[in-house]
Amino acid sequence: MGRKFVVGGNWKMNGDKNQVTDIVETLKKGPLDPYVEVVVGVPAIYLSYVKSIIPDSIGVAAQNCWKVPKGAFTGEISPAMIKDVGANWVILGHSERRTIFGEKDELVAEKVAHALEQGLKVIACIGETLEEREGGKTEEVVFRQTKALVPAIGNNWANVVIAYEPVWAIGTGKTASPQQAQDVHASLRNWLSTNVSPDVANSVRIQYGGSVTAANAKELAACPDIDGFLVGGASLKPEFVSIVNATQ
Numbered sequence: 001m002g003r004k005f006v007v008g009g010n011w012k013m014n015g016d017k018n019q020v021t022d023i024v025e026t027l028k029k030g031p032l033d034p035y036v037e038v039v040v041g042v043p044a045i046y047l048s049y050v051k052s053i054i055p056d057s058i059g060v061a062a063q064n065c066w067k068v069p070k071g072a073f074t075g076e077i078s079p080a081m082i083k084d085v086g087a088n089w090v091i092l093g094h095s096e097r098r099t100i101f102g103e104k105d106e107l108v109a110e111k112v113a114h115a116l117e118q119g120l121k122v123i124a125c126i127g128e129t130l131e132e133r134e135g136g137k138t139e140e141v142v143f144r145q146t147k148a149l150v151p152a153i154g155n156n157w158a159n160v161v162i163a164y165e166p167v168w169a170i171g172t173g174k175t176a177s178p179q180q181a182q183d184v185h186a187s188l189r190n191w192l193s194t195n196v197s198p199d200v201a202n203s204v205r206i207q208y209g210g211s212v213t214a215a216n217a218k219e220l221a222a223c224p225d226i227d228g229f230l231v232g233g234a235s236l237k238p239e240f241v242s243i244v245n246a247t248q
């Protein structure tokens, strides 16, 4: 069975109530390819509101969460809270969390484990910096980041999507070429086949993220190991609909 294409729109810390309403209206109008799974990554404060106005066919994700159910963790939200307002996904390990907020592989893994235990689906982000790519370390880095997730995911791979996002391509307008993205996705799948199982390697969906736009989405979507996108800037614009429909 083929892997279902999955496109996430990561709004990051953007939008206000009016803009968020407009984006949801655009998604409702679509039309969105019914064979594509669509998830929007919403600022925590708008999760409840977005959930109340968005069709159930579109998944709603938090952009982060903490690693335990509750307690004295000022400013944090738990997977239980995310579920309580009706959202069913969380984006974890995004490079902005790793670089700006200092999240290490181990913490990302703990968050992934707890989110899955609590019944959320997870978009787990990995990706190398420009310095690492230029130093020939791309594979080493993405394998290390993925390896840290393996015990956290256990036998829960069906609820995980991996997002490969080269840090140098995020918000920079520099997209990885389809070949560059495909190469990393294919080697990641090989690594998963050897280190987890051939079944997981074949079934897990790997998104590409980094300056995806309506103009480059089709070519990227045509790569055999690219199973969707995690879109930042363009997910705030009407062109997100074309990105969702890139496999049509």
Ligand SMILES: O=C[C@H](O)COP(=O)(O)O
Pocket: 010, 094, 165, 169, 170, 171, 172, 173, 209, 210, 211, 212, 230, 231, 232, 233, 234
């Ligand atoms: O999560 C999304 C990525 O960080 C990509 O962001 P971007 O599409 O603005 O480059």
